[in-house]
Amino acid sequence: MSGEATKAAAPGGEYEYAFEAVPDSERTSGLSLFMVLAGYPIAVSNFVTGAAIGFRMTFIDAVIAMLTADAFLIFIAVSTGLIAFKTGLSTSFLSRIAFGRRGSTIFSLLLVLSSAVWVGINGDTFASMVAVNFPWWPLPTAATSAAIILLWSISAMRGYRGLEIVSWIGVPIATAMAVICFVMVGMSNNGYGAVLAYAPDPANTMSFTEASASIVGSWVFGCLITPDAARFARSRKGVVGAGTSASFLGLFCLQFVGCVVAQIAVDPDFSAATAALGLGGVVLVCTFVCLCTTQDNNIYGAGLAMQNILAETPLAGKVRHCWIALSITVAAAIFAACGALSFLLPVIQFLSVLLAPVPALIIAEYCFVKNSKAGIGFNPVALVCWLAGGAVGQLCLMANFFVSPVVAFAFTLVLYTVLSKAFDKRVLAGR
Template sequence: MAEGSDKLQQQITEDQKRFEFAFDPVPADRRQGWFSLFLVLAGYAIAVSNFVTGAAIGYRMTFFDAMVALVVGDAFLIFVAVSTGIISFESGWSTSFLSRMVFGKKGSTIFSLLLVASSINWIGINGNTFARIVTANFPGIPIPEALLGAAIIMVWSISAMRGYKGLEIVSWIGVPIALILAIVCFVLVGVQNGGYGVILAYTPNPADEMPVVTAVSSIVGSWVFGCLITPDVCRFAKNHTSVVAAGTGAFLLGLFCLQFVGVVVAQVSGMGDFSVATAAIGLGLLVLICTLVCLCTTQDNNIYGAGLAAQNILDATRLKGKVAHRWIALAVTAASALFAACGALQWLLPIIQFLSVLLVPIPAMILAERYFVRHSKFTLEVNPIAMICWLAGGVIGQVCLSTGFSVSAIVAYVFTALLYTGLSLGFDGKISWKRDHESLTETQASDLSLDD
């Protein structure tokens, strides 16, 4: 009897691994140490998009204003990443399943669709960036830019298809290499065109100048999606300290440091396009290698997160538990390759500013639900309060962004958290919610509720 029970448990564990724990909390025996967590998160945050965002901002601002924007924007992003990471550690759930505590089961599929679309966007943009860097440094290369971008994206799927272990292996190799190359790049920039002294005297063209609040919104928009899917990794943590230490260190390293290099490159070269700027000052080949490594450690995480979000969508269909993680990862990769071939990079700044408004309200509601409302919607079909607050937070953020009032992302976050808390405390007990009793067992649902 015991032997049969052991075999059944072993089969259940194998099934969970096949779907990368998309439908279940990560069990204790699969949790990882803080250094493994740090490596995977650092590999994710060490992204070429941070070079690109830093250059785009540095070209349009003085050095001092650019530093203020980086500090404010990155501090907010680290707060979002660590706070949601702690909640995922406590529950063991992925980002998509975690959103059920706010949106309900069917409501969370809308959020999951947004996650998948955002992943495809970022993977496509980064593939397009890589292709641009190659053609800028090797203008005579016979391979079309669209094909180059699509090809590198397909390579990224290899590690993502292997789940957390694949992310860890790539990070062990890529993080040290990327950091060394980034440091070398920064040092070499100092001997170009007057060195670092140029940046202190740099003055942007008045026609191109960007306000600090807009720059912060761009910084938040460039990585709020990355912070939002941090729970997909942090659910493997063993304790709170690991989440705080690994998350803070990894994002400081990957976000601020790489954005800083981007600012310096733009101001020394006088160009806002990171790919063209590095080629113009003779660092094209070095940056090409660094970019390739950064992309490999980052985009597999995006593919991984999109795969988990897709499983949450499939959970409401007959395909639940029938499509393995590796095949979903491959499908996400194919869609991203197609987007890259269409020239995804041309929509970079408009997209990241839009995402800063659309995505920021979601972690605000997750935090408010977990610590202030404490009435998890995990067994509901749809939570209309969450939908109302999401829309209201997005509208407030967009108004702030279009009018230049304060930092749109931070205003939207605080507003949404307060609105969701107030409406939930006022109406949760008065509305007859329609529940989906088949979505989770009562025990599983209580894992995300603090009102027991």
């Protein structure tokens, strides 16, 4: 289906503007954008990552690793967010400028698969927490996980406005819970003095490269889909201000709390550490709220990615956003219920090394090459650079060299710019 036909068949609101730029009438305030963007990284995984790193490093070393990695993540979120603000396009459709129409479906498929798997994992995890904390709970774990996943789909099915409503409720609650954890930690044992004096077990330490790579790897997927929300911004200042502050709150602040909790309790397991400090109930409530504000974003982003895939089929512009979001939710619930996630997760973890180079391709094309490939079917230069960047990142991680995702990003950006300048005429000639 041609682009014009697709637009004609797909009224923006019903399809969450998947096939076109978000119109000015639907753009929203910086505060609204902040709440939605903050709701996504306010996630349990950032508590967990902070705890795992804090247990294996001194307090100062852990803070340096977190600040370094988070600065890179914020750069990705704001940079791609600004491009989305300018173009009005979602992450998946934005990737067309580098990969081409059909080439972008490979990346979109990875987004859909990653989202479905992580939604399923989090649903299964929370259901297990409910079973442990409430022995009287009547539903089996599989049914509980399916129910909670379907609950997350309600806001995702309503689109950006649904995400906004949940974030206005969840962000203040989750932030308050994090503050409570931090304050209560200071009142326990030797307080914050124990944190400053903490020394990890020499046999179980983590290097700066490993720590920073773990932080980036745990949230680069989230930064990649920042454009899905940032395209609704009214101004550049809104993107920069909301993107920076929301990411800092959701990433560094939560990781910092996780780090402090682990060092006070001397336990890398965030759930166990908080339980040992008498914070089990607070964390359970915080976990529920964090999951609600995060997983609906995953479902929403996967829905937009699926629209990009369908755009190259006869179903282009014929399936509404709400039905795609629901189908992705059902798939995630099935994965969680049947235990297939234990087989899919290693695959997603392996593919995650390929995520850091993707924003480099988009930024390089938009800012330096400036010769969009959205009009062609497939751009082989983008695929070569994507794979090469992932390989370089993996080698840096194995060699314990600097921040491996940063190296992969810089390498990909330079390589794509150089190769595009050399081969663009030939690539575009094949359109």
